[in-house]
Amino acid sequence: MTQAASTDQATSTAAARIVVLAGGLSHERDVSLQSGRRVGEALRRRGLDVQVLDVGVGLLDTLRNDPPDCVLPLLHGETGENGALREVLGLVGVPYVGSDPQACRLAFDKPVAKSLIARAGVRTPPWLALPAETFRELGAAAIMAAVLTRLGLPLVVKPARGGSALGCSVVRTEEELPAAMVACFAYDAVALVERMVAGTEVAVTVLADPEPRALPPVEIRPDSGVYDYAARYTAGATEFVVPAELSPTAAAACAEVAVTAHSTLGLRHLSRSDLLVDTDDHVWFLEVNVAPGMTETSLVPLALDAAGLDVGAVYAGLADDAILSADKSLSQ
Numbered sequence: 239m240t241q242a243a244s245t246d247q248a249t250s251t252a253a254a255r256i257v258v259l260a261g262g263l264s265h266e267r268d269v270s271l272q273s274g275r276r277v278g279e280a281l282r283r284r285g286l287d288v289q290v291l292d293v294g295v296g297l298l299d300t301l302r303n304d305p306p307d308c309v310l311p312l313l314h315g316e317t318g319e320n321g322a323l324r325e326v327l328g329l330v331g332v333p334y335v336g337s338d339p340q341a342c343r344l345a346f347d348k349p350v351a352k353s354l355i356a357r358a359g360v361r362t363p364p365w366l367a368l369p370a371e372t373f374r375e376l377g378a379a380a381i382m383a384a385v386l387t388r389l390g391l392p393l394v395v396k397p398a399r400g401g402s403a404l405g406c407s408v409v410r411t412e413e414e415l416p417a418a419m420v421a422c423f424a425y426d427a428v429a430l431v432e433r434m435v436a437g438t439e440v441a442v443t444v445l446a447d448p449e450p451r452a453l454p455p456v457e458i459r460p461d462s463g464v465y466d467y468a469a470r471y472t473a474g475a476t477e478f479v480v481p482a483e484l485s486p487t488a489a490a491a492c493a494e495v496a497v498t499a500h501s502t503l504g505l506r507h508l509s510r511s512d513l514l515v516d517t518d519d520h521v522w523f524l525e526v527n528v529a530p531g532m533t534e535t536s537l538v539p540l541a542l543d544a545a546g547l548d549v550g551a552v553y554a555g556l557a558d559d560a561i562l563s564a565d566k567s568l569s570q
Contacts, residue, residue: 254286254287254306254307254308254557254558254561255287255288255289255306255307256281256286256287256288256289256306256307256308256309256310256557257288257289257290257291257301257306257308257309257310258274258277258278258281258288258289258290258291258309258310258312259274259291259292259293259297259309259310259311259312259313259318259323260273260274260275260278260290260291260292260293260312260313261274261292261293261313262292262293262313262314262315262317262318263293263317264313264314264315264316264317264318265315265400265402265404265425266314266315266401266402266404267315269314269402269471269531269533270312270313270314270315270318271292272531272532272533272534273312273314273531273532273533273536274290274312274532275290276532276533276534276539276549277310277312277532277549277550277553278290280548280549280550280553281550281553281554282550283550284550284551284554286550286554289306293313293317293323298326298330301327301330301332302330305330305331305332306332307333307557307561308332308333308334308335308557308560308561309327309332309333309334309335310334310335310336310553310556310557311323311324311327311334311335311336311529312529312532313529314401314402314529314531315400315401315402316346316399316400318529319342319345319346319401319527319528319529320342320343320346320399321338321339321340321341321342321343321346322339324336324337324338324339324342325339333560333561333563333564334560335507335508335553335556335557335559335560336506336507336508336528336529337503337504337505337506337507337509337528338504338506340504341503341504341505341506341528342528344503344504345503345505345509345526345527345528346399346528347398347399348396348398348399348430348525349365349367349398349428349430351499351503351525351526352365352430352523352525354502354503355498355499355502355503355523355526356523358498358499358502359498360495360498360499360521360523361520361521361522361523362432362522362523362524363394363432363433363434363435363514363522363524364388364389364432364433365389365430365431365432365433366385366388366389366430366431366432367398367428367429367430367431368381368385368428368429368431369427369428369429370423370427370428370429371427373419378416378419382415382416382419385415385431386412386415389431389432389433390433391409391410391411391412392408392409392410392433392434393408393409393415393418393431393432393433393434394406394407394408394409394431394432394433394434395407395409395415395418395419395421395422395429395430395431396422396429396430397422397425397426397428397429397430398426398428398429398430399426399428400425400426401527402467402470402471402531403465403466403467403469403470404425404467405421405422405423405424405425405426406422406466407421407422408434408464435514435516435522436516436517437514437515437516437517437522438457438482438483438484438514438515439457439458439459439465439512439513439514440455440456440457440458440482440484440492440512440513440514440515441455441456441458441510441511441512441513441537441541442455442456442492442493442495442496442510442511442513442541443456443496443508443509443510443530443537443538443541443542444496444497444499444500444505444508444509444510444511445507445508445542445545445547445552446500446505446506446507446508447555448559450497450500450501450505451497452492452493452494452496452497453541453542453544453545453547454480454481454482454541454544454545455480455481455482455484455489455492455493455513455541456478456479456480456481456482456537456540456541456544457478457479457480457481457482457483457484458476458478458537459476459477459478459479460475460476460477461475461476461477462475470531470535471533471535472535473534473535476535478537478540480540480541480543480544481544484515484519485519487519488515488519488521491515491519491520491521492513492515492521495511495513495521495523496509496510496511496513499511499523499526500526503526505526505528507556507559507560508530508538508552508556509526509527509528509530510526510527510530510537510538510541511523511524511525511526511527512524512525512526512527532549
């Protein structure tokens, strides 16, 4: 919803009780807690009744015994993005903001998402998905030699399922590849190995209000040259330019790719696509996030601010939409 629409809808959610889910047991727990705290505070400033809950064995009993009007899942990593949590919320009949379980599964699995987005006509860097067991069965040295022959250098190695650049490495020499694979397999059993494309790194948020629209692109300029975990969550370690310094052609293409990714995967409410723009203004899709971070150094809040939107107003509007959608489903 637009900010004006969200403001109107805040009236109907003013009496609603909203639960923000944050934390969990993934490697991104700390980031999730920060996201939950920030969104919770933004909603409270709008006068909403908000409770921020961690995820644990007592969560289902809490939701059953005192069901909220809506849940905002702000869990990052596998716990919050692989669709399982949304399945459980559906089982207990609690409306929630965000994509449904099937869409989450498609987006969270990077090789699957890249395949579907490529079929939609979007560029994505050449890549391979390699399970750890394949290295054990067929021999690591032989597989890595084949990878280098097929994809060349430099490469990016990252977990097929995961976020916040945990387990992600840039490989510039043949000697760096074994350590990059080991680091990746510490976070996931499947590695995504893709050719590194040189260019400008951009993140584009898509907000469905109700039709998906791209917000101003955020250009990412890490001081270290690599947008890793430290660059993402250390204040001052990365410069963000909003809107990104792109040509009008490239900016329009980024918006189109992000909306295409959102629609192709069947996402709902809010998503963030990570893209690269090369020197020829070609846009390359990297991955999409269904539960993007909302911390002080996160990209979505920067895009919302550049679009003149308030975080609390947007999430209040999305909560209202989730409640209304659930009511319609029950009445059918």
